[in-house]
Amino acid sequence: MTIKNGLTLLICLSSPLLIGSIGGIATASNINTWYALLNKPSFNPPNYLFGPVWTLLYLLMGVSLYLIWQAPASVAKRNALIIFAIQLVLNFAWSFLFFEFKLLGVALVEILLMWASIIAMIWLFKPINKTAAYLQIPYLCWVSFATLLNFSIWQLN
Numbered sequence: 001m002t003i004k005n006g007l008t009l010l011i012c013l014s015s016p017l018l019i020g021s022i023g024g025i026a027t028a029s030n031i032n033t034w035y036a037l038l039n040k041p042s043f044n045p046p047n048y049l050f051g052p053v054w055t056l057l058y059l060l061m062g063v064s065l066y067l068i069w070q071a072p073a074s075v076a077k078r079n080a081l082i083i084f085a086i087q088l089v090l091n092f093a094w095s096f097l098f099f100e101f102k103l104l105g106v107a108l109v110e111i112l113l114m115w116a117s118i119i120a121m122i123w124l125f126k127p128i129n130k131t132a133a134y135l136q137i138p139y140l141c142w143v144s145f146a147t148l149l150n151f152s153i154w155q156l157n
Contacts, residue, residue: 005070008066008069008070009062009066012062012063012065012066012069013059013062013063013066014062015062015065015088016058016059016061016062016065016088017055017058017059017062019058019088019091019092020054020055020058020091020092022092023091023092023094023095023096024051024054024095026095026096026099026100027050027095027099029099029100030099030100030102031047031099034099034102035099038153038156038157039153039156039157040149040152040153040156041149041152041153041156043149043152044149044152044153053142056138057138057139057142060135060136060138060139061084061088061135061136061139063132063135064084064125064131064132064133064135064136065081065084065132067129067131067132067135068080068081068084068125068128068129068132069081070129071128071129074128076124076127076128077128079124080121080124080125080128083117083120083121083124084121086117087114087117087118087120087121090110090111090113090114090117091114093110094107094110094111094114097110098150104150104153104154104157105154107150107154108147108150108151108154111143111146111147111150112147114143115140115143115144115147118136118139118140118143119140121136122136122137122140
């Protein structure tokens with residue numbers, strides 16, 4: 001691996017982690033206060049699970065981004081990078097909508113947009129690099145679960 005490739009990999013890995021960490025600040029400050037007082041469904045996971053799961057998902061996003069970034073320049077690559085950025089912005093915004101602004105219904109609509117953007121990302125990644133697309137499946141599964149959780153919390157509160 002060249003220094004340029006190593007630096008690109010580092011940027012691709014650190015970008016989702018940094019965005020996720022900033023969103024995590026909004027989350028962390030509300031976990032033991034507002035969130036603790038909400039009615040939650042029986043399938044709500046313990047709080048300690050979210051950090052490691054999101055860290056792994058952000059790392060998978062970074063590897064996936066790196067694989068797409070390495071592809072030759074094309075309209076398909078440009079579109080794939082755009083949808084990656086869109087889903088990452090939606091991911092970032094959800095934490096603030098849900099935890100900081102406590103807008104459960106708005107967060108539900110937003111997470112549905114995020115879910116759709118992840119589907120689109122997988123769809124756009126697959127012709128470029130199948131591995132990059134498949135690395136997003138755990139993210140899609142977790143966001144599917146998070147959508148159900150968001151809906152349930154919204155209904156219960």
